[in-house]
Amino acid sequence: MKLKENQYWQIAKLLPKQRGNVKVDNRDLLNALIYRCKNGCSWRALPESFGPWHTIFVRLDRWAKNGVLERVYTALAKAGLKDIQVYALDSTSVKVHPDAHGARKKTVNK
Numbered sequence: 001m002k003l004k005e006n007q008y009w010q011i012a013k014l015l016p017k018q019r020g021n022v023k024v025d026n027r028d029l030l031n032a033l034i035y036r037c038k039n040g041c042s043w044r045a046l047p048e049s050f051g052p053w054h055t056i057f058v059r060l061d062r063w064a065k066n067g068v069l070e071r072v073y074t075a076l077a078k079a080g081l082k083d084i085q086v087y088a089l090d091s092t093s094v095k096v097h098p099d100a101h102g103a104r105k106k107t108v109n110k
Helices: 005-014 026-039 053-066 068-078
Strands: none
Touching: 005 026, 005 068, 026 053, 053 068
């Protein structure tokens, strides 16, 4: 799934202006974000058609810290992009010594 032309132009005014020698267009950047969220891949596994993964990661990280992505998500929701879903997975596993989890100790009463 990629942003349609009309969807992109509705949110283009919310994005920071590109200055200098830019290798990745803002539209490609947003499409890379959608691809990564939909497929659950790592940053390094992004197809090269989106541009260098590190450039995409750094710019999206900067946008997240500056509140740009929140404004974009709000505008996409208003534009009727109903395919946005949120998934959260947590598979934290920690090995603990048997004595550490509160089990009764095998000690002899003296």
